[in-house]
Amino acid sequence: MKLSDIAQVIRSKNAGPRRLTLDIMFGSDTDYNRVAQSPALGAENIGRLYRVPADQVTIIPYPVGRAIKIVMPRTIMAGDPGDYDVYGAQQHAPLLGIEI
Amino acid sequence: MSASGRVIAEFRRSPRPIRLLGASGQLGYGIPAASFKGGIERKPDLIGCDMGSIDIGPTYLGKGEMATSPESTRRDLRRVLTAARALDVPLVIGSAGSAGAGPHLDATLAMIRDIARTDGLRFRMAVMRADIPRPALLDAVRTGKVTSFDSMPALTEADVTDAAHIVGQMGMGPFRAALEADVDVVIAGRACDTAIFASLPALLGFPVGLAMHMAKIIECGSLCCVPGGRDPILAELDHDGFTLESMNPERRATPTSVAAHSLYEQSDPFTMQEPDGTLDLTHARYEAVDDRRARVSGGTWRDTSAPTIKLEGATKVGERAVLLCGSADPRFIEQCKSLLPKVADLVQSLVCEDQPLDYTLRFRVYGIDGVRMVAPENEAPPGEVFIMGECIAPSRERASEVVRTCKQFLLHFGYPGRLSTAGNIAFPFTPPEVSLGPAYRFNVYHLLHVDDADALFPVEIETV
Numbered sequence: 001m002k003l004s005d006i007a008q009v010i011r012s013k014n015a016g017p018r019r020l021t022l023d024i025m026f027g028s029d030t031d032y033n034r035v036a037q038s039p040a041l042g043a044e045n046i047g048r049l050y051r052v053p054a055d056q057v058t059i060i061p062y063p064v065g066r067a068i069k070i071v072m073p074r075t076i077m078a079g080d081p082g083d084y085d086v087y088g089a090q091q092h093a094p095l096l097g098i099e100i
Numbered sequence: 101m102s103a104s105g106r107v108i109a110e111f112r113r114s115p116r117p118i119r120l121l122g123a124s125g126q127l128g129y130g131i132p133a134a135s136f137k138g139g140i141e142r143k144p145d146l147i148g149c150d151m152g153s154i155d156i157g158p159t160y161l162g163k164g165e166m167a168t169s170p171e172s173t174r175r176d177l178r179r180v181l182t183a184a185r186a187l188d189v190p191l192v193i194g195s196a197g198s199a200g201a202g203p204h205l206d207a208t209l210a211m212i213r214d215i216a217r218t219d220g221l222r223f224r225m226a227v228m229r230a231d232i233p234r235p236a237l238l239d240a241v242r243t244g245k246v247t248s249f250d251s252m253p254a255l256t257e258a259d260v261t262d263a264a265h266i267v268g269q270m271g272m273g274p275f276r277a278a279l280e281a282d283v284d285v286v287i288a289g290r291a292c293d294t295a296i297f298a299s300l301p302a303l304l305g306f307p308v309g310l311a312m313h314m315a316k317i318i319e320c321g322s323l324c325c326v327p328g329g330r331d332p333i334l335a336e337l338d339h340d341g342f343t344l345e346s347m348n349p350e351r352r353a354t355p356t357s358v359a360a361h362s363l364y365e366q367s368d369p370f371t372m373q374e375p376d377g378t379l380d381l382t383h384a385r386y387e388a389v390d391d392r393r394a395r396v397s398g399g400t401w402r403d404t405s406a407p408t409i410k411l412e413g414a415t416k417v418g419e420r421a422v423l424l425c426g427s428a429d430p431r432f433i434e435q436c437k438s439l440l441p442k443v444a445d446l447v448q449s450l451v452c453e454d455q456p457l458d459y460t461l462r463f464r465v466y467g468i469d470g471v472r473m474v475a476p477e478n479e480a481p482p483g484e485v486f487i488m489g490e491c492i493a494p495s496r497e498r499a500s501e502v503v504r505t506c507k508q509f510l511l512h513f514g515y516p517g518r519l520s521t522a523g524n525i526a527f528p529f530t531p532p533e534v535s536l537g538p539a540y541r542f543n544v545y546h547l548l549h550v551d552d553a554d555a556l557f558p559v560e561i562e563t564v
Contacts, residue, residue, distance in 0.1 A: 009360075014155060015367035017542055018250040020473075023363045051474050062369050064386065065360035071367045073251060075473055079157035080541045081417055081492050082462055086157045090471050 003040075004096040006031050014088040015071060017078035022070040022092055032066040040098050046070055049094045102224045104190045104300075105282035107145050111304045117338040118306065119144045120297050121347075122318030125330060127151040127176045127193065128168025135322075135331035135347035140183045142334055142347075147184045148296040149176075150319045151208070152195030154412055154542075155365070162264040162414035162540030164203030170211075173197075177208070178215045181285070185221050190279060192286045192296050199412075200230045200290025201265035208287060216564045223285055226278035227560045230267040230289030232411060232548070234260060245549045246411070255411075255546045263413035266544050270409070271375030273554030275299035281561055288557075290412065292374055293319035301337055312379045313399030314342045316372065317361055324361035325351035325392075341397030343389055353394040355386035375410070375553045377403045407553035413544025418459070420539040421499035423489035423507050424532050425525040431517050432524050433485050436465055440487075443513050447506045459493035459502050487525065492539050503533040 004010060009025035024041075026032040035041060047054035052072045060069040076083050085091060101109070111118065121144035124131050128151065156167050166173060184191035197204025209227065216222070237260050240246050246255045260266065267290035275295045278286045280303065288295075297315035302308050314335045317324050322331040324344065331348035344353040362369040362381055372379040384398040427433055440463045448457060467485035469475035489506050493499035511523045518524075550556065 013365050015365055016250055017154060017545060018252060019367055021363075021365070021367055023360075025360055025363075049474070058367075060369065062359075062363060064384070065363060065369070066356055067360050067363055069363050069369060077542060077545075078155075079159065081460060081490075081539065084464060084471055084473070087155055091473050093472055094474065094476065 001100050002096065003035065003098040003100055006035060006100060010092050010095050012088055012091040014074070014078050018074055020072055020074050020088050020091055022095060023067055024070075024095065025065065025067040027066070029066060032063065035100055036061050036068060038100050040100055041068060045098075046072070102282045103184070103188050103284040104279040107189060107300070108279070108304065117336050118301055118304065120301070120314070120318060120335050120337065121147045122297065122321055122333045122335070123147050123180050124149045124176065124332070125320040125323060126168075127180070128166065128173035128198070129330070130172055131176050131179055132331050132348065136179060136183070139332040139334055139347040140187065143187060144189060144334060146190050146192060146297070146300050147180055148192045148319070149180055150194055150293045150296060152198040152200055152204070152290070153293070156198060158414035158540040158542045159538070161199035161201060161267070161412060162416060163538060164201060164265060166204060166207060167198040174211050174215065177211050178219070181212065181215055181221065182219065185223060185284065190284065190286060190300065192275065192299075194288045194291035194293060194296040196287050196289055199265070199267070200288070201267050202229065202231050202289070203265075205229060205287065205289045212285070212287065213564055221564070223564050224283045225285040225287060225562045225564050226281055226283040227562060228270060228274045228278060228288040228291075228557045229560075230270055230291065230557060232266045232268045232556060234266070237266065237548070240548055247547050247549065249547055250545070252545050255544060259413070259415070259543045262415040263544050264416060264540065266411060266413035268409040268411050268548060268556055269375065270557040271295050271553055272299045272302055273376065274557040274559060276303045277554065278559045279303060281559060283561065285564075294374060306337055307339060307401070308377075309379060309399040309401035310337060310342055310397065312374065312401055313381060313384065313396060316379070317344065317358060317396075320361070320364065322346040322348060322351045323364065324358045325353045326357045327351060328357070341395055343393055343395050345393045349392070352392040355388055355394050358394045358396060359384070359386045375407055377401055407550055408547040409550055409553060409556065411544050411546045411548050412542065414540040415543040417539050417541050418492040418494055419496040419499045420536040421491050421493070421496070421503045422534050422536060423503045423510075424534065425507070425510070425527050426484060426486045427525050428484045429520050429524065430481065431519060432515070433467075433481050435515055436485065436487070437468065439513060439515055440465070443506065443510050446509050446513070447502060450509075451502055451505055459491055459498060461489060461491045461502055461506065464488045464490070496535055496537075500533060500535055507533055
């Protein structure tokens with residue numbers, strides 16, 4: 001099953017101009033627990049998807065919000081010449097097709 | 101007595117829970133009238149609005165311009181000012197004019213004075229500037245009082261000199277000083293959004309951890325609700341927790357939706373660094389009061405003995421011009437990622453015949469890799485693409501020359517297998533080249549270590 005079929009929210013945004021944060025939120029504890037335990041959302045796999053070294057990817061489980069947070073450096077500082085997404089609001093797309 | 105003095109005296113005389121109205125997370129984009137009216141009918145003790153952030157990019161800070169239109173900004177300011185004066189409660193606005201530097205603050209103050217004059221309002225106003233004096237900052241750089249974070253390169257003296265504007269995010273201290281000065285309106289330059297709402301409860305003796313957590317949520321309006329939105333939100337804070345209620349009856353603050361809001365634009369949902377200390381949400385609890393109100397408790401606060409001010413500055417990198425066009429030719433689309441650099445080389449050979457290469461020219465191909473940090477391999481080619489060419493050059497004329505030349509030679513560039521020999525690209529309109537004015541980048545995003553987090557932001561009092 002794809003992550004986009006399970007999650008209620010899959011979003012990205014800047015956390016300051018140098019970091020990107022991705023939030024995945026679930027409608028039930030069952031869905032949250034199922035995904036939170038999957039290696040598909042480990043730093044290794046996410047780093048591969050975004051071509052960021054795994055040791056720079058932080059995965060934060062947040063059960064009280066039934067959510068998983070991913071934090072990684074942006075490849076370019078927000079608003080620098082050559083940036084492609086100043087707010088970082090469209091960098092969630094690679095997560096959508098992750099198989100759980 | 102002015103509004104803040106009256107509210108402070110009232111709470112000291114007879115303590116009770118305090119009500120704060122988060123009127124707008126982005127003042128200047130419109131405040132929904134019905135939900136704002138609903139909020140005012142609940143008689144809040146303070147109306148607060150956040151007006152800006154760093155998220156909008158470096159150009160507003162650099163140019164000294166607001167992101168919002170003057171008309172809608174004035175309309176929003178008038179709405180909150182009129183309501184606050186009618187209730188005789190403090191109006192507190194932070195990060196004035198989108199980026200909170202001198203020109204942004206001055207433009208906001210000019211609007212406020214003009215509204216007061218037009219509407220016959222009289223009040224006492226506290227103003228806190230957020231611009232960091234250059235000589236003091238240069239000294240701080242030399243003496244190692246400025247440090248980097250998030251892998252930002254070290255701040256140099258040249259960065260300080262080159263930046264068009266440098267601001268610091270002020271914390272609660274200047275807001276407390278302003279509210280203690282018996283005022284009706286508080287307008288701050290760049291400020292922590294939390295300080296707008298947490299300062300009054302903190303000075304009244306409410307637990308700072310709860311006040312901060314509440315502030316962190318209501319500075320975004322009803323974004324913490326399902327469905328989230330920009331309607332005003334009311335928080336009622338006591339000594340054990342706070343209750344949140346959207347002023348739009350269709351928006352529900354649920355324990356999960358409010359808890360999830362702690363993730364928003366944050367790299368860590370459990371701890372948040374502020375200039376004066378740290379908010380710890382490890383033991384935060386979220387409970388339902390009813391189906392559209394949530395009760396929150398458990399946030400704690402640790403004062404810091406080593407205050408830091410987050411600095412933001414932007415420097416000009418040149419003048420920007422763009423070319424806007426598209427293609428529906430499968431052969432062009434298939435080859436365009438390799439063709440565009442060849443077009444750029446051709447452009448360079450023409451515009452640099454008797455001049456050095458003094459510009460950058462980049463292309464984004466929407467439909468292929470215009471948006472994503474990393475585009476996946478082996479994606480099927482799209483039926484159409486949109487191409488944006490972007491030039492940054494030392495002058496507006498030079499940038500325009502480059503994109504105009506680019507337009508012509510991209511249109512007629514020959515390549516193997518080309519069928520559409522009358523033109524490679526479509527223009528939605530002409531001219532397809534647009535001059536966008538000066539371009540900036542953030543060159544200051546650092547921490548300034550200070551002994552006193554408030555000394556940089558003195559409070560000025562003005563009678564309007």
